[in-house]
Amino acid sequence: xxxVSLWELITTFFTIGSITIGGGPGGLSITQSYIVDKKKWxxxxxxxxxITMGQSLPGVITVNISLFVGHKLRGYKGGIVASIAVIxxxxxxxxxxxxxxxxxxxxxxxxxxxxxxxxxxLGIIISAAYRMAEVMKWKKIYIILGLIALIIFILTxxxxxxxxxxxxxxxxxxxxxxxxxxxxxxxxxxx
Amino acid sequence: xxxxxxxxxxxxxxxxxxGGGIGMISYIQKVGVQKGWITLDQFSDMIxxxxxxxxxxxxxxxxYSGYNVAGIPGAIVSTLALVxxxxxxxxxxxxxxxxxxxxxxxxxxxxxxxxxVLALILSSLIPLFEAGFIVQGDIKWLxxxxxxxxxxxxxxxxxxxxxxxxxxxxxxxxx
Numbered sequence: 001x002x003x004v005s006l007w008e009l010i011t012t013f014f015t016i017g018s019i020t021i022g023g024g025p026g027g028l029s030i031t032q033s034y035i036v037d038k039k040k041w042x043x044x045x046x047x048x049x050x051i052t053m054g055q056s057l058p059g060v061i062t063v064n065i066s067l068f069v070g071h072k073l074r075g076y077k078g079g080i081v082a083s084i085a086v087i088x089x090x091x092x093x094x095x096x097x098x099x100x101x102x103x104x105x106x107x108x109x110x111x112x113x114x115x116x117x118x119x120x121x122l123g124i125i126i127s128a129a130y131r132m133a134e135v136m137k138w139k140k141i142y143i144i145l146g147l148i149a150l151i152i153f154i155l156t157x158x159x160x161x162x163x164x165x166x167x168x169x170x171x172x173x174x175x176x177x178x179x180x181x182x183x184x185x186x187x188x189x190x191x
Numbered sequence: 192x193x194x195x196x197x198x199x200x201x202x203x204x205x206x207x208x209x210g211g212g213i214g215m216i217s218y219i220q221k222v223g224v225q226k227g228w229i230t231l232d233q234f235s236d237m238i239x240x241x242x243x244x245x246x247x248x249x250x251x252x253x254x255y256s257g258y259n260v261a262g263i264p265g266a267i268v269s270t271l272a273l274v275x276x277x278x279x280x281x282x283x284x285x286x287x288x289x290x291x292x293x294x295x296x297x298x299x300x301x302x303x304x305x306x307x308v309l310a311l312i313l314s315s316l317i318p319l320f321e322a323g324f325i326v327q328g329d330i331k332w333l334x335x336x337x338x339x340x341x342x343x344x345x346x347x348x349x350x351x352x353x354x355x356x357x358x359x360x361x362x363x364x365x366x
Contacts, residue, residue, distance in 0.1 A: 018245045027247070053284060056301060058209045059277035060247045067281040076282060083274060090246025091270050094254040095263065097240060105236070109363060116362020118235040118323040119334045120354050122316065123341025124242070128213040129312045130346065136309065137302050146306040153314030157225050160218050161207050163307050171303020175296045 004041065004073045006081050012039060013066055013085035020062070027062060035069055042072060062086055145170050193261055194268050200226070201253060201272035206280075208249075209301075214308040215249035217315040219256065224318070228256040231322040242351045249273065326366055337361045 016034050020027030028051060036047050047069075054064035063083045070082025097105075104110060136142070149163050200222060208218040216238065223229045229237075234252070241251040250270060257269025324334050337358045344354045 020247075021243060021245055054281075056297060057277070057280050057284065058207055059205050059280065060215065060249050060274060061212075062247045063250075063274050063277045064281055067277060068285070071282070071285055079281065080278060083277070087246060087250045087270065087274060090244065090250040091254050091266070093244040093246070094237075094251050095258065095266055097244070098255060098258045098266070112366060113359035113362045114232075114236050114239065115323075115326050115366045116334075116337060116358040116360065117239045117355055118232070118319070119337045119361070120341040120358030121235050121238045122319050122323050123338050123343075123358075124238070124345045124351070124354070125213055125312065125316060125319065126342045127345035129309060129316075132213075132305070132309055132312070136305050142302065142306045145303065146310050149307045149310035150313055153221070153311055154317060157221075159203075160221055160307075160311055161203060163310075164207050164209065164304060167303040167305075167307035168300045169303070170306075171300040172296060174303065175299030178299075179295075 004078075006074060006078065009070055009074060009078055009082050010085045013070070013082045014088055016066075017062075017086040017089040028065075031062065031065060042069060046072070060087075139174070141170065141174060194264060197228075197257060197260055197265055198268050198272045201257075201269045202276060204253075205273045205276035209304050209308055212248040213312055216252050217308075217312045219249070219252050220315045220318070221311065223256050228260050231318050233259070235319055235322050239355055242355060331366055333365065334361075 012034065016031050020030050032044075032047050032051070035041050036044050042050075050065050050068040050072075051061075054061050054068060057064050063086065066083040066086040067079040069079075071079035074081070105114075145167060149167070152158055152163065153160070204215070204218055204222070208215045219229075220231075220234055224231055224234060229252075233255070237252055237255050238248065241248040244251055250273065253269045253273045254266045257265035257267070259265070261268070323338070324331055341354050341358055345351070
């Protein structure tokens with residue numbers, strides 16, 4: 001296959017960043033159809049691997065996936081170029097809003113519209129939390145962990161990092177425990 | 192100096208925050224409102240605007256918070272700091288671990304993380320409730336109606352523009 005030019009990486013990922021309005025799962029399927037179907041840069045299977053790995057790492061999922069795809073096409077340079085290009089539209093549009101639209105945002109009628117929209121935003125977040133809870137594994141240990149974390153988050157200003165580390169540790173210990181119970185040890189890794 | 196502080200905070204967020212858009216921004220809400228980068232009202236407004244602007248919501252919020260603190264240099268620093276940990280983590284995975292990803296132990300760690308992220312999101316709802324329901328010192332109980340509508344519409348994946356328009360009109364005429 002002919003090598004993809006860096007410029008083509010930039011324009012493609014800039015386009016993806018521009019048309020994924022609102023981000024989220026819809027954005028993922030747009031990225032997928034662009035890279036796999038339209039550009040035919042990577043196969044569907046590779047794309048699914050990149051999406052799974054991108055979601056398993058911390059950070060912005062779109063950025064992670066762009067890094068994987070860019071690296072696959074043009075090495076480390078390609079990864080960096082693709083991920084910067086994909087966030088540029090988001091960055092520029094917010095700068096545009098901050099610089100030019102602030103006076104508009106401060107108009108009384110816009111302010112009262114936003115007082116309603118703030119209630120709508122609550123609904124959007126509640127539904128996102130619900131969808132997340134729906135696909136989670138609800139073992140007893142996780143329910144206890146979740147409740148303790150919730151109480152700490154509500155009552156204190158503790159930086160979330162420490163609890164994230166504890167959550168990861170509990171997850172890992174849970175894995176250890178299950179492996180010990182089944183007694184099949186490390187072979188499990190290959191599943 | 193303020194730029195270095197901003198950079199360090201967003202590097203930390205980029206390294207550890209997990210769970211996609213809403214999970215990441217709950218983190219920025221928790222830390223950012225506390226440190227005064229962004230007010231709760233601004234934060235809530237930016238979530239709404241992010242539904243109609245291009246790109247990932249976490250980038251939108253990071254850019255806006257950085258701009259609030261230190262103008263365009265602040266926006267550049269916060270946005271880059273948010274994504275640089277991804278460069279490092281993804282390249283490490285490519286170099287060393289790609290065959291160990293998605294194994295049972297990774298998934299189990301993520302299960303534990305997800306629980307904490309969900310708790311963080313739920314706790315972030317309380318201040319947002321206050322920002323939405325308390326207008327100039329008055330509690331607007333009638334707002335449960337647009338809230339119920341917005342929750343239902345988002346769960347049913349209705350067009351988000353309609354949700355913003357309807358709740359915006361409610362704000363103009365009812366609040």
